[in-house]
Amino acid sequence: MTAYGLEAPLDPATATAVRRQGLSVGVATGLYGVSFGALAVASGLTVAQAQALSLLMFTGGSQFALVGILGAGGSGVSAVATASLLGVRNGLYALQVGQFVRGRWPHRMLAAHLTIDESTAVGIAQEVQAAKRLGFWVTGVVVFLGWNLTTLIGALVGNALGRPQTWGLDAAAACAFLALLWPRLTTGDGRTTAVLAAFIALVTLPYVPAGIPVILSATAAVAVGFLARGRHEAQESGHGRHEDPPGDGDPTGLLP
């Protein structure tokens, strides 16, 4: 804690509460790793490749997207492009987290790797700087450990299952994406974007290679982001940023 100098230490009761919050969010999220591991091997990845994604990519939405597109026969380029577009939000989270995670570069580089939906949500939900940091680190580390352990379990189980369709694992992918999308449909702009994106994906699907319809659907965000301007700014004062409970992965509460 020397890096943070003169700041007052966190009282034990708050520290315990923050740790408990980080732990529960971390454990709950870690469980998704089973579905990721199983889907990854069902999509044709090896156990080692699934594990590499959880260790090194470590951002659930992007990982599901990458294996989903490869599994559907999409090219590596479209898989990487979609995963990266989904990963843009982590850079925005980092802008927020960077306000309270300070210190030397090795420290920040480690923090960068742990900058995901859950760690950011628990971190920024706290009142004081020391609690924000504690929440961020505890959640990040617990999710990382849980996610990687359960990825391995899921990948090994998935390998033993055989043909993925028999077990409905292809349908599980769509359901996983839907569950990730759900908290983003709470705003009008989110719903408009989703409807437009669905339309774009549906009409382009028969005419372009696998994976491309997903990338084209990103233009829905650009269109709604541009056109919604006037209306949005009028409403803005009415929106609170702490409506979103920590851990639901909604990035809209983080943005100005």
Added chain:
Amino acid sequence: MSTWTTVLVGCLLAYGLKLSGYVVPASWLEGRRVARITALLPAALLTGLIVTQTVGGPRGSLTVDARVVALGVAVVLLLLRRGFLVVVIAGAATAAGLRAMGWG
């Protein structure tokens, strides 16, 4: 690209994006429009993924099969505020059950 190249390039870019937020000045993203577009990006991409994973068939065909029913079950469970794992497992079980009965 081989699968390993895809995996590793994807990982490298994902880390680069995370790190970028610690490196670039916050003012780069202060434009409300840019902020709004990047906030909406996941909703657009996830919807695109749902569509392609639900009705995408071999070689760009549109297919209605057990996956569509599974997604319907998932919608109902999410409306009932069930958690991620329940939704995913129920979706898989729905599709597996329908296929075991010889449909989809």
